[in-house]
Amino acid sequence: MKSLGELLVQPGPFSEIVIGNTAIVRAMIESGVRVVTSYPGSPTPEIAEAINSIPKDKNPLYFEFSTNEKVALEVAFGAAVNGFTSCVFFKSVGMNVVADSFVQLSMMEIPGGMVIVTGDDPGANSSQNEQDNRHYARLSYTPVFEPKDAQEVYEMFKQAVEYSKKLRSPVILRLTTHTAHFKQKVNFGTFIPSPLGSPVFDVKNNGPYIPIAQNVPIMKRRALEKLQMWAEISEKYAFITNNGSEIGIITAGLPYLSLLDVLGENVKRVDILRLGMVYPLPRKAITEFLKKHKIVKVLEELDDFIEEKVKAIAFEERIDVRIVGKMDLEDWIGEYTPEKVYSVLSKFAPELLRNIKVPNNTMRVLNRPPQLCPGCGHRPVFYILSKILREKDISVADIGCHTLGFLEPYNVGQVLLSMGHSTGTASGLSMFNPDRKVVAFLGDSTFFHAGIPGIINAVFNKHNFTLVIMENGTTAMTGHQDHPGKTMKIRQILEAIGVKHIWEVDTYQQDKLEEVLRTALETREFNVVIAKHPCMLKFTRERRRKGVIKVPQMKVTNRCTLAGVCITKFACPSFQRADDGSIFVHEDLCIGDGSCMVVCPSGALEFEKVVSGGDAK
Incomplete structure (x- = not known):
């Protein structure tokens, strides 16, 4: 049986059950993409996993995790402007990071073609907001394809590459969490390896590439002319289901599938215009659709992006039609799952839902708040700070x-904006604040991503606070991707910047860690504590791959006084209470790291005898 990586580069054609993020990699390979860049972030990391699963000697893609999304976009742009088809992908809020360079792309001639894949996150499943990146498309005159499922993710990516190369223009493929993870049997085409080709960067024939005052009108006019071409292309992606109804529904992406799920046979009671491109919109198709209906519902996730333009078209074309968009604040919030679409439609036209039960696909489960993993090196930092901070x-x-x-x-941790914000925000909070100590946090991956400018600013402007850099050696939250800390030492960079007070301590050395944190908090100028310990989830997974199954686990001895510090203050999930109130160690969770032993006031924690496989330290 072939591995995933071998499947992705086989000649084909073939069919396979995959998620959208995997389907997009095969589309890259078939369409001749050469350079792929990214900064990891959900819901898109599986794209990188699929690329990295391909045997190196067979992989036609150059792939890198760049230090942040902006750099990733610029690397992809540099390759594309030199004639090599490229793709950059990132999560929704990554678009904010790339924005400064991204907004220039549509004004450039891009001979190789360039696709930007954004993983938007309605429902904020793994993001700090529900940002709708379609607005960036309008801001920058960049077209947007929006697939509904994994098959269309594959097909639309290939089409996006084709048009991008033809128009020498950037294009966005907008995924959402559900389309990125949509699993279905996808029909793939043929992969025929082709020669790499030669660099073609040519300022004389393809420029200008410098957006200064004298060039901007030329470049903007070029972007707008291409946008008109994209508008014609969008007409090909207006998919109409005509049942002869007076009621029309305009929708796109996941909401379309949810609409079909909800209505079932009642779908024959409405006409549907599904948009495969959501910017620029297909004006001709929308105009004709509006003319044929008395009432039209615009069904879209997040903001009223399509709704506004549809209403503008109706006004400009003087069409007598009632257009219903978002009806209350709840329509702006959350994923348009079948349950959500049922709720939205019930406010618009309850008669469409006659004889249809309210969808209820959610199981009743106990709340499971997120928590740090067993053995996490961050836990001692927070445990100690919760004791010593006033x-x-x-x-x-x-x-x-x-x-x-x-x-x-x-x-x-009482305030959060974005990656790397903590040093700047802490600088502001420390001003005119002689009696309240300020401590900020920064992960090692974020240090390289967006943390360094704020540190330079703190040193240059002599701000007074403590920065704790949580160094675990990986980009842990998004799946243990590498970052520049693999080859660069954070301390050396801090010293080069000019930070005078730097401490490094392994977080499992809790006595020393507490001493360092107390000293740092009393230091009356900017200082940094590098709180180090490897990510134990990554560590235990690597041990398991090496065949180490059993590790020495903790046990609670009869010296336990039921003080509960291990549960209520240290909060390692391995410790749990039995029905009789006693405390025990859950053997499926404990990794035998021993970081809990020093926090027990009665000294009741001991290692059990090792059964096999060595220890985890």
Whole structure:
């Protein structure tokens, strides 16, 4: 049986059950993409996993995790402007990071073609907001394809590449969490390896590439002319289901599938215009659709992006039609799953739902708040800080696993904006603030991504706070991707920047860690504590791959006084209470790291005898 990586590069054609993120990789290979870049972020990391599963000697794609999304976009642009088809992918809020360069792309001639894959996140399943990146498309005159399932992810990516190369223009393929992870049997085409080709960067014939005052009108006019071409192309992606109804529904992407799910046989009571391109919109198709209906519902996730333009078209074309978009605040929030679409339609036309039961695909389960993994090196930092920080002191969170420090029982980390914000925000919070200590957090991956400028600023402007860099050696939250810390030492960079006060300590050395944190918090100028310990989830997985199955686990001895520090304050999920109130160690969770032993006030924790396989330290 072939591995996933071998399947992705076989000549084909073939069919396979895959998710959208995997289907997109085969589309890259078939369409001649050469350079792929990214910064990891859900819901898109599986694209990288699929690429990296391909045997190196057979992989036609150059792939890299760049230091952040902006750099990833610029690497992909550089390759594409030199004639090599490229793709960059990232999560929804990654678009904010790339924005400064992204908004220039449509004004450039891009001979190789370039596709930007954005993983939007309605429902904020793994993001700090429900950002709708279609607005960036309108801001930058960049067209957007929006597939509904894994088959269309594959097909539309290939079509996006084709048009991008033809128009020498960037194009967005907008995934959402559901389309990225949509699993179905996808029919793939043929892969015929082709020669790499030669660099073609040519300023004389393809420029200008410098957006300064004298060039901007030329470049903007070129972008707008191409946008008109994209508008004609969008007409090909207007899919109409005509049942002769007076009621029409305009929709796109996942909401379309949810609509079919909800209505069932009642779908024959409405006409549907499904948009495969959501910017620019197919004006001709929308105009004709509006003319044929008395009432039209615009069904879309997140913002009223399509709704606004549809209403504008109706006004400009003087069409007598009632257009119903979002009807209350709830329509702006969350994924348009079948349950959500049922709710939206019930406010619009309850008669369409006659004899249809309310969809209920959710199982009743207990709440499971996110928590740090057993043995996580971040836990001792938060446990100690929760003891030594005063109620009036201020702690600033950042993006990463360590964001969870704000939850009970630690309550450390009170404000969060974006990756790398903590140093700048802490600088502002420390001003005119002589009596309240300020401590900020930064992951090691985020340090390289967006943390360094804020640190330079803190040194240059002499701000007064403690920065704790949580170094676990990987980009843990998104799946253990590498980052530049693999070859660069954070301490050396801090010293080069000019940071005077730097401490490094393994977080399992809790006595030393507490001493360092207390000293740092009393230091009256900017200082950094590098709190180090390898990601134990990554560590245990690597051990398991090497055949180490059993590790020495903790046990609770009869010296336990039921103080509950291990549960209520240290909060390792391995410790649980039995029905009789006693405390025990859950053997499926404990990894035998021993970081809990020093927190037990009665010294009741011991290692069990090792059965086999060595220890985890």
